[in-house]
Amino acid sequence: MGSYSEADRARWVPEQPKRRDRTAFERDRARVLHSAALRRLAAKTQVADPGSDDFLRTRLTHSLECAQVGRELGKSLGCDPDLVETACLAHDIGHPPFGHNGESALNTVAERCGGFEGNAQSLRILTRLEPKSFAPDGRSVGLNLTRASLDAVMKYPWRRQDAPTGAPSGGSGAPYGIYDDDIEVAAWVRQGAPKDRLCLEAQVMDWADDVAYSVHDLEDALVVGHVDFARLADPTERRAVAETAAKLYCPGTDLTELEEVFAELLAEPYWPDHFDGTLRTLAALKNLTSTLIGRFCLAAEDATRRRYGPGPLTRYDADLVVPRRQRLECALLKGVTAHYVWISHEANRARQRELILELADWMLAGAPGTLEPQFRVAWHRAPDDAARLRVVVDQIASLTDTSAVAFHARLRAARRPAGA
Known part of the structure; x- marks a missing residue:
């Protein structure tokens, strides 16, 4: 009991460490800590809107505090503290602008491509969207974290249609942590794990x-x-x-x-x-x-x-x-x-949901020109309308509260007739 195997430390795409004086889990922690996706949490809603008060917590400060609490508790039980801290730092990395409110709106937008869920988006960011590592065939593998770190982030290790009986339910139904088109990497992460059971x-x-x-x-x-x-x-x-x-x-x-x-x-x-x-x-x-x-x-x-x-x-x-x-x-x-x-x-939450829905409509209507460069490439590679919709959802989910408002204003201005 209490040890981590070679399989736990394995990465989806094998790689040689640049330094030998750091453990695999220390490297995972550093990769999440230095990721752009984590930094963006500084401008994403926790409870109150970021910027409304300089004392209030954002999604980033919450994640840092969660990491400190989790690291101490995990260490006391014998878990690798860097592994637990990595999971805590990354646990909210898939949250869209406006927190759970934005998550609900994006779930409506994404219905035709399988829905939206912040936990599933976290896996997608860590294994696909965050730029860091690439497979030999040229596809992005995100941060290429170890199997154990990715497993520790997976709070709901199942697809939407596979949610077990008794799973907690929210406004968008039972939560889940895997999109259909991320099933390959999820299967690799969960290799050998008991079905539907979370690791410690x-x-x-x-x-x-x-x-x-x-x-x-x-x-x-x-x-x-x-x-x-x-x-x-x-x-x-x-x-x-x-x-x-x-x-x-x-x-x-x-x-x-x-x-x-x-x-x-x-x-x-x-x-x-x-x-x-x-x-x-x-x-x-x-x-x-x-x-x-x-x-x-x-x-x-x-x-x-x-x-x-x-x-x-x-x-x-x-x-x-x-x-x-x-x-x-x-x-x-x-x-x-x-x-x-x-x-x-x-009332403010209703306006936020309306903004997300309008942003999605306008972005879809003008895509790929309305997308940022990295998402434009994904749009051109998408095989069908559902996949292209998922690219737009990925783009919106990557925005902060601030950039979502700015993006919305920019697209709204572009839609106005000349001289209006």
Whole structure:
């Protein structure tokens, strides 16, 4: 137990390392960290729009914080820390502009070519779209990461039509991580893996994502005033948050149980009683976030160790055990942000979806001239209309919030009659 094989360290296209003093997983981490796709996350929505406040987290800062949480938790269990950090850094790399809101709009656009899913787009970027490595036949293989790193990124290792019974469901149906035209590389990644089962590193990444998301987005919402500690003390408000959490993150959970868990969590002594932006209350808020992260990670580490013992755990040696109590607490914290931030921003979210739909229509109408050079080449090589539509979807998904708005404005201006 606790070791990585030659197959785990293999790359889809074999290559000789440039330096011998770095492990394969250290090289993977460096490739993701220096990728353009990761940098673009700095201008992609986490909760609030990037640029609306210089304190708020973006999709990039979330990914960096997720990586720190995942690296520590993975290391404590015996996973290679660079491998887990790579997965955490890359876990959101396929997100389009405007976050899950843009994902929903692009799924509508992409229906004729198999749909759009951020997790499947991540695999596509890492193995095809991000410029780094090429196969002998000239095709791009993306960053050409190791099998174990790619497997650790695959939170949903199945195609849309193959989603297992009981898989979580969202607004666009059950999530998935593989497009039909990426099945070849996905099969290579999953070679020898148990069907539909996530490796331990992917499970650590997934929990680190939930922990970072639930805690840090709550911090952002408190700082900018979307959430008030006093409101959370009101049982009526807590019930409304519990209803949102149940609907979005833990369907079927008894509301009474959620309300009780919420009240007990808020009664812990590390919760500040107010926030006014002073150094002392900023420090108290930071203590809250670090304590919650420790609470969630230590609970998972302890529960996993109780089941599997003290030795190093990797790949398919074990499953991460997260106690039900901490899963519900995490869902409730996510519910706070969803209830007080998402709902109040729905009008803006509707405009964002409309922008994506218009952008797709205009880009398709003018393609390939409306595409950037790398996507123009893919357009000319596409064998049919579905493949050409996928190229347009890839182009839009690569944009940041800022560049999507600018691209939309540019295409709209080009459509205006002369002198209008």
